[in-house]
Amino acid sequence: MVQIGYTMMTEQAGPRDLVDHVVRAEETGFDFSVASDHYFPWLRTQGHSPYVWSVLGAAAQATSRIPLMTYVTCPTFRYHPAVVAQKAATMQLLSQGRFRLGLGSGENLNEHVVGGGWPSVDVRHEMLEEALDIIRALFEGRHVNRRGTHFDVESAKLWDLPDQPPPIGVAVSGERSCALAGRYADLVIAVEPKPELLTAFDQHGGEGKPRVGQLPVCYDTDRDAAVRRAHDQFRWFGGGWKVNSELPHPDSFADATQFVTPDDVAESIPCGDDPDTFVEAVRPFTEAGFTEVALVQIGGDSQHEFLDWSAKTLLPELRGAFA
Template structure:
């Protein structure tokens, strides 16, 4: 049965609000919660970017049942992989085993801030391979020294390493990333509902003799609920029109101003054609169906806009969750 999650969208809400939403989403019955990990919002109108790991620590303490996950963390530029290994192990301990570390090759928007430039995609993927190797090694609790092409680790140990480590989800988008990351990750993350990614992930893991079974395929769907459909479309256009740029564009633009410029000609009707908007819960639920048809096991919902988040949770999330499970 498909599991449905709630997205803690750090780009559109402050830290205290996110913790409150996380508590309520658990009470409503969501199966898991994912948190973005950004240094900047996509667009200025979103207006937020708290530190995801502080939020996750508070959420781990404030919840007791719901699974938690980063969607996703880049462990190669802004963070050294040894640091990611330590903080993900800590969240796993705080949450008592409910945490999955979602990893990806990153976006310039968040990673350029440390002043180390922005590598090409092939190099970013090679860096992520090394980072995963380091994180896996450190999660054993053993003393680790690592000398790679991009990263060095000198006599490091994660002293509070959870038993069994931390499950790793890895973001993929095509053949190259599948061949590199399926043998290294436990679970697949993708933002496009493509069945070829699901079958390709399983095939690559089988060919690499990776452990079989229990591999989740985790997607994410934005929606814009509002009693007024026009208001829902306007809000989605104002805060989420960057979404249509695609991974290749979204990975390389460095600032919210860049996303403003790149999306200036995107029309409200363009956004409405790709993001379910309005009060019709059946229509919103149907927006998830392509992921179900593609074979995804987990789908996280993003309700666009902090200004409607509380009303969404109070009035809509429960009935919507029922409709999603009925699919």
């Protein structure tokens, strides 16, 4: 049976609200949770972007059952990989083994703030591979000295290391990232239900490992209001990651999506309160072979209503459909 997760969307709620939401998600019965790691929202109308690692630490203390995960962290620009390894190990200890470290090659939107430009995708993948080597070595308890192409590590060691390091997930969107994920990851992450991504992951060593997808949804008893909210805050989503990874600012996303209509958004994001519509939106992920799907309820102020509806209606419908 596919597991259904809840997304702490840091771009649309403040830190205290995010912790409150994941506590409610645990009470509601979601199987796991994920959290985005951003410096900017995608669009100004989303209105937030707190530091997710502080939020996750608070969430680890406020919850007791629900797994936590970054979806995803870029370990190559804002953060040095040695620092990411330390943060992830600490989170695994705080959560008592409930943390998974989701990693990706990043987006210009979030990483440009430290300067240094935004390299080509090939260079970004080289940097991610080097970062994965460093993080793995530190998770193994090794004393790491390294002079790499992109990163230096000077006498690093993790002094608070869990017995079981956090599983590492790698986000994929094409052949190169699938190859990296197959070699280095304990699970694969994708936001598009493309079976060819999972096939490529399997071909490079990923067979039998978990595969985690993500789906934006917009619950509201007024479907027209849901469509308007989805268009206002999430019309960027349809741009695809080759575009989304390159744009540097929320205003860039606003310009790039100025001709996207509410009807366009409603075609790709389930809106309203018909559970069958949400079930059918999840189905492509299950048919592609995903073992977990994290839902993103659009709208920071609508989380409690969504969670109440999920407990009574949506989760039972999803579990009945994909048992």
